[in-house]
Amino acid sequence: MRILCVAEKPSIAKAVSEHLAGGRVQVRNTQNKYIKNYCFDYDFGQGWGNCSVTMTAVLGHLTSTQFPPQYKDWKHPPPDRLFDAPVQTIIAEDKTDVAANIEQQAKYCQGLCIWTDCDREGEHIGHEICEAAKKGNSRLNIRRARFSNIERAHVLNAARNLVALDEKQVNAVSARIELDLRIGYAFTRFLSNNLKPMGEPLTSKVISYGSCQFPTLGFVVDRYFRVKNFKPEPFWSIKVMHKREGIDVHFAWARNRLFDRAAVIILYERCLSAKMAEVTKVQEKPTKKWKPLPLTTVELQKMATRFLRLTGQQAMTAAESLYNKGFISYPRTETDRFDKGMNLQALVQKQTPDNRWGQFAQDLLNGGFSQPRQGRNDDKAHPPIHPITYAAPSVLGEDEKKVYEFVVRRFLACCSEDAKGVATDIDIMYGEEAFHAHGVVVLERNYLDVYVYDKWTGTAQLPKFTVGERFEPFEAIMTDGKTTAPSYLTEADLIALMDANGIGTDATMAEHIQKIQDREYVSTVPRASRPADDGDDGGDPPARGARGGRGSRGGRGGASTTASRVGVMEFIPTKLGVALIEGFDRMNFETSLGKPFLRKEMELKMKAICEGRTTRQAVLNESIGQYRQVYNQSQEKLQVLKAACRQYLFENGVG
DNA sequence: GCAAGGTC
Numbered sequence: 001m002r003i004l005c006v007a008e009k010p011s012i013a014k015a016v017s018e019h020l021a022g023g024r025v026q027v028r029n030t031q032n033k034y035i036k037n038y039c040f041d042y043d044f045g046q047g048w049g050n051c052s053v054t055m056t057a058v059l060g061h062l063t064s065t066q067f068p069p070q071y072k073d074w075k076h077p078p079p080d081r082l083f084d085a086p087v088q089t090i091i092a093e094d095k096t097d098v099a100a101n102i103e104q105q106a107k108y109c110q111g112l113c114i115w116t117d118c119d120r121e122g123e124h125i126g127h128e129i130c131e132a133a134k135k136g137n138s139r140l141n142i143r144r145a146r147f148s149n150i151e152r153a154h155v156l157n158a159a160r161n162l163v164a165l166d167e168k169q170v171n172a173v174s175a176r177i178e179l180d181l182r183i184g185y186a187f188t189r190f191l192s193n194n195l196k197p198m199g200e201p202l203t204s205k206v207i208s209y210g211s212c213q214f215p216t217l218g219f220v221v222d223r224y225f226r227v228k229n230f231k232p233e234p235f236w237s238i239k240v241m242h243k244r245e246g247i248d249v250h251f252a253w254a255r256n257r258l259f260d261r262a263a264v265i266i267l268y269e270r271c272l273s274a275k276m277a278e279v280t281k282v283q284e285k286p287t288k289k290w291k292p293l294p295l296t297t298v299e300l301q302k303m304a305t306r307f308l309r310l311t312g313q314q315a316m317t318a319a320e321s322l323y324n325k326g327f328i329s330y331p332r333t334e335t336d337r338f339d340k341g342m343n344l345q346a347l348v349q350k351q352t353p354d355n356r357w358g359q360f361a362q363d364l365l366n367g368g369f370s371q372p373r374q375g376r377n378d379d380k381a382h383p384p385i386h387p388i389t390y391a392a393p394s395v396l397g398e399d400e401k402k403v404y405e406f407v408v409r410r411f412l413a414c415c416s417e418d419a420k421g422v423a424t425d426i427d428i429m430y431g432e433e434a435f436h437a438h439g440v441v442v443l444e445r446n447y448l449d450v451y452v453y454d455k456w457t458g459t460a461q462l463p464k465f466t467v468g469e470r471f472e473p474f475e476a477i478m479t480d481g482k483t484t485a486p487s488y489l490t491e492a493d494l495i496a497l498m499d500a501n502g503i504g505t506d507a508t509m510a511e512h513i514q515k516i517q518d519r520e521y522v523s524t525v526p527r528a529s530r531p532a533d534d535g536d537d538g539g540d541p542p543a544r545g546a547r548g549g550r551g552s553r554g555g556r557g558g559a560s561t562t563a564s565r566v567g568v569m570e571f572i573p574t575k576l577g578v579a580l581i582e583g584f585d586r587m588n589f590e591t592s593l594g595k596p597f598l599r600k601e602m603e604l605k606m607k608a609i610c611e612g613r614t615t616r617q618a619v620l621n622e623s624i625g626q627y628r629q630v631y632n633q634s635q636e637k638l639q640v641l642k643a644a645c646r647q648y649l650f651e652n653g654v655g
Numbered sequence: 656g657c658a659a660g661g662t663c
Contacts, residue, residue, distance in 0.1 A: 008662080009661090009662060009663085010663085012660085034662085034663055059661080059662045059663060060661030060662035060663090061660065061661045062661095074657080079657095120662060122661085124660090125660095125661065172657095173660085177659075179660050180658045181657095181658060182658090184657065184658030185658070186657090188656090188657040188658075189657065189659090192656080206657065208656090208658080209657085210657090210659070213658085213659095313663090345659075349662060375656090504660095505661090507660075507661070508659065512659085515658095623659095633661075
């Protein structure tokens, strides 16, 4: 028997060939410079038995979907005809040589084995490969290998346990492709046709709509309005200080702060009249700062935009280049747990020559090694991003150097122990009011020594207090302050929002962010340093609980405490961006195009197809009907959208 | 001139 094996990308074809062949591989070039055919013998066991195998690859999707030529003009027929126009699936222009290789090889084979990634898109790519192969040989016996990493035993196991291609997943993706095409083209033409005649700057632009780009823009506009409409609110608090053993101890108020001055005055005066405070609890217990989780694509991008002064796209370009040179593993992954079978210490070993972290790596090998934490995500296709071989700084470009250093430090941190310390908590009652002092002393830095992006400074050692003792506080004062506005979105915030709302994939998020900049819907400016809440005195850590209080939702998650460093870019919508989102919002549809719901709905429908609860055709009918309705409503209320454009673009509406 | 998803 002759068997053709096809992977989603050349690196997988190469790795799988090496495992299956056990050393004896013939490598042949193809028409495509990235793709090689690997020829070897392999025994598939009970199914196909001993076979002569050719293993090759595609480069992602083979086909592209398009409208027939009579729909080329943007105005005739009108854009809404694209909702039911026929769509054609053709071999993509730049993939003809890839498809030809598969068609040709299939002629000599009786069996086809699909080795694409184990995700929905991979299943669809598998289907595209089948169609290309059938052109060469319509009587192929088709199977699929299910594998989630390219560790040797795992790959061999997959080859002996072949399954069928999952048509449901293929159909789910095919529905996604068709909907994105129809809706994207129809609304892009609608917006451009109707808004361009309003005059510059619209006339010379393409005003596009996409199921990912618009919600991404929506996040930026939403935050912009939250900042713009923010009203600072005054608040009051009580701060208790006490000096002992030469150390100033700050007791934070358990109520944090109140927005009622009279109430605080009353509570404050009760404290003062009590005179003595009583220690109600003293607790000293071990604490730790957890080492980071294994690295995913989304996390790489967030960290790169925060700490490496790169955009998400620059980080991805550098990571892809490092991957293609063999320095790091595949950079597009959602997986944050390492497979048990991986030899991580061998990878640590490779880093010992470096003069920045080599000693740290050596120390891990000398007993400091600790198994990485296991995150909850597994895309069943790729391991977390990790270094493969050592790359000296001299062989890397500027961006590559930064990304490689980050990937290595993150990996070594994952293989280290958590940082350890001891936390001291002291609770006091001062009259009727509770106050709290918290101190941390760092004892073992461990992973922090290599992972320079995390900080854990600790505080001064707290002096000794004893439960039941009474003392007169050194100082008790009433403080006041104002809530501060949330800040504009950073790229890390935006990526986190997209991730949480299912907008785009790890491989495309950065592209969508770039797209809304290219379309001039948003722009970026360096973050100015901004003052903290007036009420938060410097020095001591702020009381626990939400900063910002009411009126300041958003903005201030734990993440932005690091992101607020100067030099990080923040995203602000342009007048056009605001006009588009506001325009659609004011049309008041039940399904607003600027919100992330629609994409989420699409995701749920794809899942339903995969689980057999609905069909591709049912989803297409339903979704196309829904969007056609939105289109018709948009046409009826076009004046609302145009008015928003006039307001923001031509009346100096926003600055 | 237009989408989003793979990958190089």
